[in-house]
Amino acid sequence: MLAKLWTNFGISNVSKSFGNYPILDRIDLEFNRGSFICVLGPSGSGKSTLLDLIAGFERPTSGAIRLGLEEIRSAGPDRVVVFQDVSNALFPWLTVRENVEFGISRLPRAERQQRVARVLEMVNLANHTNKFPSELSGGMKQRVQIARGLAMEPDMLLMDEPFGALDAITRKKLQTDLKSLWEETGKTIFFVTHDIEEALLLATEIVVLSTGPGARVKEWIRRDQIPQDPATVEYVAMKTRLERALDIDEDH
Amino acid sequence: MRVLYAGLGVAIVIAVWQLMANAIAFDMLFPPPRVVGASAYDMIVSGSMTDDVGASLWRLLLALLIGVPAGILIGVAIGWWPIANAIVQPFIRMFNAIPAIALVPFSLLWLGVTEQSRIALLVYTITLTVLISTRAGVRNVSRIKLRAGECLGVRGPQALFKIVLPSCIPAIIIGIRTAIGLGVMVVVAAEMLGAESGVGYRLMQARSQFDTAALMASIIGLGLLALLLDRAFEFAVETLLPRYSTKRRIK
Amino acid sequence: MSGFRMTTLSTLSLCSFVIMWAIAAGSIGRPDLVPSPLQVVEALKGMLSSGEIVKATITSLGRVVVGYLLGGVAGVVTGIILGRITIIRESFSIIFDVAKGIPPIALVPVVIMWFGIGEMSKWLVIAYVVWVVVTISTLVGAKEVPLIRLRTAEIIGLGPLERLYRVVLPSVVPYALIGLRNAVGFAFVALVSAELIGANSGLGQIIMDSRFALQTDRMVVGIFVLGGVGAICQILFELMERLILARRFQTG
Ligand SMILES: Nc1ncnc2c1ncn2[C@@H]1O[C@H](COP(=O)(O)OP(=O)(O)OP(=O)(O)O)[C@@H](O)[C@H]1O
Ligand SMILES: [Mg+2]
Numbered sequence: 001m002l003a004k005l006w007t008n009f010g011i012s013n014v015s016k017s018f019g020n021y022p023i024l025d026r027i028d029l030e031f032n033r034g035s036f037i038c039v040l041g042p043s044g045s046g047k048s049t050l051l052d053l054i055a056g057f058e059r060p061t062s063g064a065i066r067l068g069l070e071e072i073r074s075a076g077p078d079r080v081v082v083f084q085d086v087s088n089a090l091f092p093w094l095t096v097r098e099n100v101e102f103g104i105s106r107l108p109r110a111e112r113q114q115r116v117a118r119v120l121e122m123v124n125l126a127n128h129t130n131k132f133p134s135e136l137s138g139g140m141k142q143r144v145q146i147a148r149g150l151a152m153e154p155d156m157l158l159m160d161e162p163f164g165a166l167d168a169i170t171r172k173k174l175q176t177d178l179k180s181l182w183e184e185t186g187k188t189i190f191f192v193t194h195d196i197e198e199a200l201l202l203a204t205e206i207v208v209l210s211t212g213p214g215a216r217v218k219e220w221i222r223r224d225q226i227p228q229d230p231a232t233v234e235y236v237a238m239k240t241r242l243e244r245a246l247d248i249d250e251d252h
Numbered sequence: 253m254r255v256l257y258a259g260l261g262v263a264i265v266i267a268v269w270q271l272m273a274n275a276i277a278f279d280m281l282f283p284p285p286r287v288v289g290a291s292a293y294d295m296i297v298s299g300s301m302t303d304d305v306g307a308s309l310w311r312l313l314l315a316l317l318i319g320v321p322a323g324i325l326i327g328v329a330i331g332w333w334p335i336a337n338a339i340v341q342p343f344i345r346m347f348n349a350i351p352a353i354a355l356v357p358f359s360l361l362w363l364g365v366t367e368q369s370r371i372a373l374l375v376y377t378i379t380l381t382v383l384i385s386t387r388a389g390v391r392n393v394s395r396i397k398l399r400a401g402e403c404l405g406v407r408g409p410q411a412l413f414k415i416v417l418p419s420c421i422p423a424i425i426i427g428i429r430t431a432i433g434l435g436v437m438v439v440v441a442a443e444m445l446g447a448e449s450g451v452g453y454r455l456m457q458a459r460s461q462f463d464t465a466a467l468m469a470s471i472i473g474l475g476l477l478a479l480l481l482d483r484a485f486e487f488a489v490e491t492l493l494p495r496y497s498t499k500r501r502i503k
Numbered sequence: 504m505s506g507f508r509m510t511t512l513s514t515l516s517l518c519s520f521v522i523m524w525a526i527a528a529g530s531i532g533r534p535d536l537v538p539s540p541l542q543v544v545e546a547l548k549g550m551l552s553s554g555e556i557v558k559a560t561i562t563s564l565g566r567v568v569v570g571y572l573l574g575g576v577a578g579v580v581t582g583i584i585l586g587r588i589t590i591i592r593e594s595f596s597i598i599f600d601v602a603k604g605i606p607p608i609a610l611v612p613v614v615i616m617w618f619g620i621g622e623m624s625k626w627l628v629i630a631y632v633v634w635v636v637v638t639i640s641t642l643v644g645a646k647e648v649p650l651i652r653l654r655t656a657e658i659i660g661l662g663p664l665e666r667l668y669r670v671v672l673p674s675v676v677p678y679a680l681i682g683l684r685n686a687v688g689f690a691f692v693a694l695v696s697a698e699l700i701g702a703n704s705g706l707g708q709i710i711m712d713s714r715f716a717l718q719t720d721r722m723v724v725g726i727f728v729l730g731g732v733g734a735i736c737q738i739l740f741e742l743m744e745r746l747i748l749a750r751r752f753q754t755g
């Protein structure tokens with residue numbers, strides 16, 4: 001798959017409703033290629049809906065999402081989704097290796113094997129290639145899913161609360177792994193989460209959606225505004241600001 | 253240990269049966285285990301058992317060979333295309349409500365006391381059963397799997413073969429298993445109501461000769477045969493399709 | 504596609520089937536083999552006004568009800584005993600595995616020899632099938648009463664009898680219901696089996712007699728009424744399940 005040539009990723013004035021029920025209202029955002037974008041928002045605000053729009057599973061009611069100049073119209077292997085519901089996302093009848101190979105079966109054998117080996121190495125699963133999903137723990141399954149996405153060599157990874165169902169220690173581990181993976185590969189990552197600290201640790205851009213119906217962008221915190229060191233006043237202040245933004249009562 | 257217990261259970265049943273036979277003391281009407289055993293032995297030695305079971309199994313197998321692929325094909329088609337489903341749905345409801353055995357006289361009327369009539373009814377039963385199970389399997393394929401496929405460049409007809417079909421294999425397996433059980437019931441019914449060979453035919457022969465021992469031996473034999481078929485199918489699935497086994501669980 | 508359009512399509516498909524049937528019947532011109540829809544309706548009218556079909560339906564339904572109740576109660580009791588007492592289960596489950604495979608129709612000749620051609624034979628064949636089906640599924644439920652529940656009962660200090668009907672029985676309900684629901688269908692299979700071979704009344708006899716009399720129209724009526732009654736019983740059972748039991752007794 002040839003990497004498409006684009007340098008910026010724009011969500012311009014996007015609204016989405018299901019029937020007459022408005023979910024997203026004029027979302028307007030723009031990011032550079034290689035950004036790590038974290039989206040926060042109250043439950044039901046429309047984070048997953050936004051992700052589905054970027055993935056191409058759904059079309060906006062109005063507005064457009066573009067990679068460079070090209071509008072997103074359908075799902076494609078340049079934007080791979082890592083689903084939260086990992087037990088449904090993996091194919092239970094395929095081994096770890098076969099799951100990872102699923103999308104690249106047309107590549108020549110040698111290249112395919114090389115790629116599979118590389119991505120499984122990246123997610124530390126090189127020793128589990130012949131297991132079936134039912135024989136893996138939750139964290140391992142999630143890593144298989146990430147590896148399967150990386151094998152496609154996509155421009156963008158779309159992740160919907162990928163670590164939401166994991167225990168705290170596994171989550172911590174996968175967060176640092178994902179961060180170094182991002183640093184290594186320079187992929188653009190669109191990451192939905194409920195966890196403010198997770199967002200602060202990972203993101204170069206943080207977006208907070210307001211409570212629906214008709215959710216809007218409530219906060220958009222840019223790269224240079226995100227404090228890196230948790231032991232600083234700035235960090236605590238930013239955390240408080242995000243907590244406030246997420247507080248549903250504040251809206252009324 | 254398990255075998256021991258099972259042996260105990262069988263021994264108890266035989267003992268109770270013997271006691272009842274003693275109390276009734278009318279071997280012609282209620283033969284004791286020994287007489288039924290002798291009758292079964294006769295059937296085995298004379299080769300009539302092999303002939304009967306062979307005839308019935310042959311019918312069942314032939315019908316499975318036609319009915320299973322047909323059921324899968326139709327089941328996938330109507331599970332995948334809502335329009336096809338809407339067209340076929342009322343007929344599935346209707347025929348599913350009618351016990352296949354009630355259609356035996358119908359098939360005899362149309363096709364006569366022929367091999368075609370029995371096979372046709374069996375094929376019908378098996379197709380319907382497999383189809384219903386397959387359709388449910390296709391419909392229950394999680395949307396996430398299909399979406400994951402889209403992200404990985406697998407869509408349309410390719411998704412049907414690489415995602416939908418493998419996803420519903422467990423449902424298809426259950427469907428076939430149910431179909432085998434029902435198939436045994438239907439083939440016996442069809443043979444009892446009109447045939448010149450098979451286990452069902454043997455049952456009717458025994459009935460007209462008031463041969464209770466042969467009747468009871470055949471009944472027990474049928475139970476064993478159905479159990480054997482079920483276990484054989486389970487074993488075949490476990491060995492041929494280990495990927496779809498429901499027995500593998502997280503360790 | 505909307506539900507309304509689906510229903511329309513289904514209705515259209517049924518109508519076109521009836522029309523095709525009428526055309527086929529007309530062009531074949533053998534009403535003894537392929538009666539037209541109109542002839543079937545005529546036959547139904549005749550059988551209704553003579554009271555014949557109503558009488559047969561009541562007779563058949565009565566048999567199913569009696570056999571089903573006998574077999575159902577016996578099945579639940581047997582299932583609980585087998586499920587709770589390991590030695591008995593280990594010893595007799597093989598017997599039930601064999602019994603499950605016996606086609607009900609195979610029992611009819613011997614049962615008639617023992618109990619004559621009267622109602623008792625029909626009740627027994629139906630009850631037998633229902634008994635086996637219900638026993639097997641109740642057994643699973645009784646065997647797998649969650650240990651926590653039994654421990655809870657122990658901690659509260661319930662005696663064995665109280666434990667049985669306040670903990671075991673309610674835990675078994677969802678499983679017994681699965682068996683009882685499947686048994687409705689099997690009861691009708693058994694009913695037809697008993698009525699096709701040596702019956703002097705009931706829907707099965709109408710079907711069988713019309714075969715020899717070459718009255719296909721009457722046979723079709725018999726088959727449809729049988730299917731209709733079976734479907735109604737099925738629906739009633741599910742309704743009862745949903746209304747009375749759905750919220751309190753969920754599986755899982
Ligand atoms: N297919 C659909 N049809 C109708 N409404 C929908 C559909 N999908 C989502 N919604 C509605 O859109 C709103 C936003 O849903 P979404 O799943 O995007 O929220 P979310 O922010 O991801 O929530 P959570 O944090 O709980 O995952 C909800 O009110 C939901 O009911
Ligand atoms: Mg969500």
